[in-house]
Amino acid sequence: MVSPISHLPLYLVLLLSVSLANSASLQESFIQCLYYNSDRTFQFRSSVYAPTNPSFTTILDSSAQNLRLLVPSAPKPEFIFTPFRDSHVQAAVICSKKLGIHLRVRSGGHDYEGISYVSEIESPFIVVDLVKLRGINVDIQSNTAWVQAGATTGEVYYRIYEKSSVHGYPAGLCTSLGIGGHITGGAYGTMMRKYGLAADNVLDAKIVDANGRILDREAMGEDLFWAIRGGGGGSFGILLWWKIKLVPVPPTVTVFTVTKSLEQGATKILQRWQEVAPFIDDNLFIRVIIQPSSAGNKTQRTITTSYNALFLGGARTLLQVMKTSFPELGLTRKDCLETSWINSVLYIAGFPSGTPAEVLLKGKSTFKNFFKAKSDFVREPIPEIGLEGLWQRLLVEDSPLIVFNPYGGRMSQFAESDTPFPHRNGTLYKIQYLSLWQEGDKNAEKHIDWIRKLYNYMGPYVSSLPREAYVNYRDLDLGINTKNSTSYIEASSWGYRYFKNNYDRLVKIKTKVDPQNVFRHEQSIPPLPL
Numbered sequence: 001m002v003s004p005i006s007h008l009p010l011y012l013v014l015l016l017s018v019s020l021a022n023s024a025s026l027q028e029s030f031i032q033c034l035y036y037n038s039d040r041t042f043q044f045r046s047s048v049y050a051p052t053n054p055s056f057t058t059i060l061d062s063s064a065q066n067l068r069l070l071v072p073s074a075p076k077p078e079f080i081f082t083p084f085r086d087s088h089v090q091a092a093v094i095c096s097k098k099l100g101i102h103l104r105v106r107s108g109g110h111d112y113e114g115i116s117y118v119s120e121i122e123s124p125f126i127v128v129d130l131v132k133l134r135g136i137n138v139d140i141q142s143n144t145a146w147v148q149a150g151a152t153t154g155e156v157y158y159r160i161y162e163k164s165s166v167h168g169y170p171a172g173l174c175t176s177l178g179i180g181g182h183i184t185g186g187a188y189g190t191m192m193r194k195y196g197l198a199a200d201n202v203l204d205a206k207i208v209d210a211n212g213r214i215l216d217r218e219a220m221g222e223d224l225f226w227a228i229r230g231g232g233g234g235s236f237g238i239l240l241w242w243k244i245k246l247v248p249v250p251p252t253v254t255v256f257t258v259t260k261s262l263e264q265g266a267t268k269i270l271q272r273w274q275e276v277a278p279f280i281d282d283n284l285f286i287r288v289i290i291q292p293s294s295a296g297n298k299t300q301r302t303i304t305t306s307y308n309a310l311f312l313g314g315a316r317t318l319l320q321v322m323k324t325s326f327p328e329l330g331l332t333r334k335d336c337l338e339t340s341w342i343n344s345v346l347y348i349a350g351f352p353s354g355t356p357a358e359v360l361l362k363g364k365s366t367f368k369n370f371f372k373a374k375s376d377f378v379r380e381p382i383p384e385i386g387l388e389g390l391w392q393r394l395l396v397e398d399s400p401l402i403v404f405n406p407y408g409g410r411m412s413q414f415a416e417s418d419t420p421f422p423h424r425n426g427t428l429y430k431i432q433y434l435s436l437w438q439e440g441d442k443n444a445e446k447h448i449d450w451i452r453k454l455y456n457y458m459g460p461y462v463s464s465l466p467r468e469a470y471v472n473y474r475d476l477d478l479g480i481n482t483k484n485s486t487s488y489i490e491a492s493s494w495g496y497r498y499f500k501n502n503y504d505r506l507v508k509i510k511t512k513v514d515p516q517n518v519f520r521h522e523q524s525i526p527p528l529p530l
Contacts, residue, residue, distance in 0.1 A: 069114030108178020149180025154360030185472030186421035193409030204243035230421035278408030486526035
């Protein structure tokens, strides 16, 4: 697609140049450029929010999950642009290049280090927020749907449910994730052991590339299509639409949560979970949520391990599976709740019992806090002594949270190179570490220091060479790019952790499709020098 400006008469091109040169502000220049490069009848002024606009803070804060990145000292964008149409996103790319202003893109705001709305290495910068681009077109006949980048996973699930009670999609557990950025990192959920990742179930996409062109799978080519399905957001273009493949779900599924404390033998049960969960029936996903809590009515703290599960089938079959494979948990019929797939989404997301499915259309995050997170992948069971050391460290922190997510099943049937997401065969489970604190806590650095020490402690028990990490749980402790000088060597410090050997292929694709590094952030894929 040719840039719209190339079709303008010469006098308009000159007028544009004069207008941009004489504009009173960068915001005004951007708005003028949008008019000339997109729909001239659209009132762009109502979609551009500068810090002087009363709605600026509300919009900036609206989908941001990590409040740590919204403190007054965090860098703020010059303005936020909320496009209404795909062509507006095109124009934003063209205009950011013409004006020499750095652009960040936000589809859901759940990135753990806030790189979609905060820039530590680029100033000035703007945010293109895709919040108004949330169309969802479900076609049950073809088992597919086109979903726009600003739609949340919850909205996608609900729109599928509207058309069919026996179709679903294997994306995230959190229902307020923006589907655009979510899938660029791989995207796991409760059905990953049955159907793989969300990125494994994508058929097509539409993106805006570094030249402002809208490309589908055929136009972008298989290399770029490969890169955007797991290579991380913000490196290759702006996602506009995903075409996803729907998967079958039974009319009745079963969920349960069983909690065991240290006093109830939690350590030995978790040791057994490590041996079972990755190899159990593919229809069963049992994650473990680990945190300190009060021991009964005592002031003394203990560790609780909550086994939170989805089984794609009825309770009777589930109980047979558990009796055979994991009797140590002691699951009973009264622990099991038979329900529909859409209600299982609400259950796993933590909504109260009886919450109507329509809550998924609100698209609001139920988890907003100050936090720091890290991740690991485990390939050998952690011995009991390792778990006991973990408990000791959890008990000294105010509000820590750890989640073990099982792999195996369908995940083991993909080659590491099938998508950029490499954490496949041989991975037993993924660990997410979190330290959370409240506004006004004077010891934020104490919590960050705690999780860094915990991460160092876990080193001997997790994957190595490289020590793997999940790109959707961005961790800037692994290293960051410097302004306009990203190097292959510097970026490899996190590139190999997120992508293993796929990092090299991602760099080659980046060099081909975005040699000027238009799409960049603290941990974007670097192009090789021209």
